[in-house]
Amino acid sequence: MAQNGAPEPDNNVHKTKIIIVGGGMAGLSAAYHLTKNGVTDYKILEARGRIGGRIIQIPIGNEKVELGANWIHGVLGNPIYELAMQHGLVDFISPPKPHKVVAATEQGKQVPFTVLHEIYEAYLCFLKRCEEYFISQYLPPEGIDSVGEHIKLEVSLYLDKIKDPLERRLRELLFNCLLKRETCISGCDDMNEIDLLEIGSYTELQGGNIVLPNGYSAILEPLRKVIPQENLLTRHPVNKIKWNHNKKSTDNDSDSDDSDRTVIESPSSSRESSCEKTFSKHNVEVMCDNGKKFLGDHVICTLPLGVLKHNANSMFHPPLPSYKLEAIDRLLFGTVDKIILEYERPFLHPSITEVLLLWEEDGEKSDISENWYRKIYSFAKITETLILGWISGKEAEYMETLPNDIVIDTCTTILRKFLNDPFIPKPKRCVCTSWHSQQYTRGSYTAIAVGSSQLDIEYLAQPIYLDEGERKPVVLFAGEHTHSNFYSTVHGAYLSGRTASQYIMNSEEPQEIVVDCEDATDLSSWVQGICLE
Numbered sequence: 371m372a373q374n375g376a377p378e379p380d381n382n383v384h385k386t387k388i389i390i391v392g393g394g395m396a397g398l399s400a401a402y403h404l405t406k407n408g409v410t411d412y413k414i415l416e417a418r419g420r421i422g423g424r425i426i427q428i429p430i431g432n433e434k435v436e437l438g439a440n441w442i443h444g445v446l447g448n449p450i451y452e453l454a455m456q457h458g459l460v461d462f463i464s465p466p467k468p469h470k471v472v473a474a475t476e477q478g479k480q481v482p483f484t485v486l487h488e489i490y491e492a493y494l495c496f497l498k499r500c501e502e503y504f505i506s507q508y509l510p511p512e513g514i515d516s517v518g519e520h521i522k523l524e525v526s527l528y529l530d531k532i533k534d535p536l537e538r539r540l541r542e543l544l545f546n547c548l549l550k551r552e553t554c555i556s557g558c559d560d561m562n563e564i565d566l567l568e569i570g571s572y573t574e575l576q577g578g579n580i581v582l583p584n585g586y587s588a589i590l591e592p593l594r595k596v597i598p599q600e601n602l603l604t605r606h607p608v609n610k611i612k613w614n615h616n617k618k619s620t621d622n623d624s625d626s627d628d629s630d631r632t633v634i635e636s637p638s639s640s641r642e643s644s645c646e647k648t649f650s651k652h653n654v655e656v657m658c659d660n661g662k663k664f665l666g667d668h669v670i671c672t673l674p675l676g677v678l679k680h681n682a683n684s685m686f687h688p689p690l691p692s693y694k695l696e697a698i699d700r701l702l703f704g705t706v707d708k709i710i711l712e713y714e715r716p717f718l719h720p721s722i723t724e725v726l727l728l729w730e731e732d733g734e735k736s737d738i739s740e741n742w743y744r745k746i747y748s749f750a751k752i753t754e755t756l757i758l759g760w761i762s763g764k765e766a767e768y769m770e771t772l773p774n775d776i777v778i779d780t781c782t783t784i785l786r787k788f789l790n791d792p793f794i795p796k797p798k799r800c801v802c803t804s805w806h807s808q809q810y811t812r813g814s815y816t817a818i819a820v821g822s823s824q825l826d827i828e829y830l831a832q833p834i835y836l837d838e839g840e841r842k843p844v845v846l847f848a849g850e851h852t853h854s855n856f857y858s859t860v861h862g863a864y865l866s867g868r869t870a871s872q873y874i875m876n877s878e879e880p881q882e883i884v885v886d887c888e889d890a891t892d893l894s895s896w897v898q899g900i901c902l903e
């Protein structure tokens with residue numbers, strides 16, 4: 371108590387109009403758009419000691435390497451590309467380096483380019499057919515629910531026409547490799563997990579995959595510099611979001627109970643500009659592991675789907691509506707990891723940029739500890755001395771538990787075998803991502819699992835209002851998992867953050883960005899396409 375008998379102000383209780391949980395692209399975008407529109411009564415609560423979330427760069431040797439997002443997927447209508455352009459982050463001068471892929475067998479034999487080309491074209495065609503179910507009226511064959519099953523059916527019909535068993539086998543291995551690659555693109559363990567009717571819901575933007583010369587992480591700076599520094603609180607892991615924590619308009623009763631809402635904003639005040647609104651309600655109370663408490667009118671939750679799967683039940687009070695919890699359960703948040711190997715000297719031929727690994731089927735070894743590495747579908751050059759391997763699903767999760775020297779030895783054995791060269795050196799360093807084990811991500815990105823649908827993403831995106839009379843929601847959701855066409859991408863996260871900010875700023879419905887997505891021909895992914903010229 372203070373000397374005059376009034377309670378001491380609690381330094382751990384902070385008031386702000388808008389609380390943004392998470393400082394990844396979605397949270398930063400929400401903050402950026404609020405600030406640009408003159409709204410600065412907000413705080414970003416970020417658990418980690420850095421911003422960016424799944425956009426993160428580290429130095430390896432003399433290079434900067436992205437551990438998460440790497441490609442701006444698509445140019446036309448891509449707000450991230452526009453942002454990068456505005457800030458001079460795109461390199462228009464240096465032409466992209468040619469991407470030359472070879473495919474090799476376990477016996478160290480390289481597949482003729484014509485065969486690789488043939489199978490890649492056929493594969494693209496099979497994938498396109500899967501995507502078409504989303505907009506077309508016709509249905510897939512009975513009992514085929516997943517992309518994996520559909521592609522395997524097409525593959526078996528295709529292979530039936532090839533009489534020579536060796537030729538057929540080689541093509542089968544190539545299809546298997548491309549399916550593994552697809553699991554890294556989609557973010558799953560197996561393509562049998564991906565809903566066939568829904569895969570086409572992902573919208574492709576034209577223009578190919580763009581790499582920023584200073585890395586994807588350079589895109590964070592234009593956002594960060596607009597956000598007032600004092601609004602960005604790192605090392606603030608949120609553990610509780612109370613969202614009907616209505617106070618009776620006094621500033622000092624932060625410990626009052628969670629009684630039902632008693633002060634309802636009058637219709638006229640709800641039409642006021644959001645900048646003019648005062649701290650009258652504090653419908654939201656957000657608590658952090660460090661003991662700090664934030665009271666506000668709105669919360670924008672950008673927690674990744676993996677974190678929601680793990681924590682949504684305990685984090686929200688009252689609990690989220692069941693339609694949201696069920697959508698969180700149904701959607702997939704798979705694991706995709708990178709294995710980055712640093713070498714003293716180059717060893718791959720300068721003209722080769724990627725080696726596809728054509729693993730034989732290994733039915734006998736079902737123990738993951740003995741066969742996890744067979745999920746690595748390729749090794750690609752980042753530079754002449756930095757090599758990147760991709761791995762997905764259960765095997766990626768297992769890899770995350772291994773010490774680096776095991777990964778180094780395993781990758782060296784693989785490269786020596788497939789390139790048929792016992793002198794391939796050992797890397798001097800290995801960096802493996804651990805997106806699944808990261809408690810503030812718990813996976814890599816969102817996919818639509820068999821039995822879920824684009825509607826589930828829309829359910830997740832749906833803001834929550836305290837009552838029907840309210841114009842502005844109390845809990846808003848943003849993040850890649852809330853964008854119904856661009857889920858799994860940075861531009862999806864960016865747009866979702868912008869939409870959340872618009873809900874709060876506008877009394878009208880938010881305007882979604884309009885993009886022209888017709889005639890998109892790229893692979894539906896941000897993973898760099900195989901260029902077979």
Ligand SMILES: Cc1cc2nc3c(=O)[nH]c(=O)nc-3n(C[C@H](O)[C@H](O)[C@H](O)COP(=O)(O)OP(=O)(O)OC[C@H]3O[C@@H](n4cnc5c(N)ncnc54)[C@H](O)[C@@H]3O)c2cc1C
Binds near residue numbers: 397673707851859
């Ligand atoms: C390996 C990999 C490669 C990728 N490649 C690409 C690519 O090339 N192109 C592309 O467009 N996309 C790519 N993506 C996807 C892209 O990175 C994400 O879609 C995007 O960055 C997600 O942004 P977000 O804001 O939704 O989530 P996040 O970036 O995950 O941000 C959420 C934030 O919330 C914080 N947080 C979590 N829990 C708490 C808590 N309890 N309290 C407070 N804060 C918390 C996290 O620390 C994080 O900063 C890739 C992702 C991965 C993993």
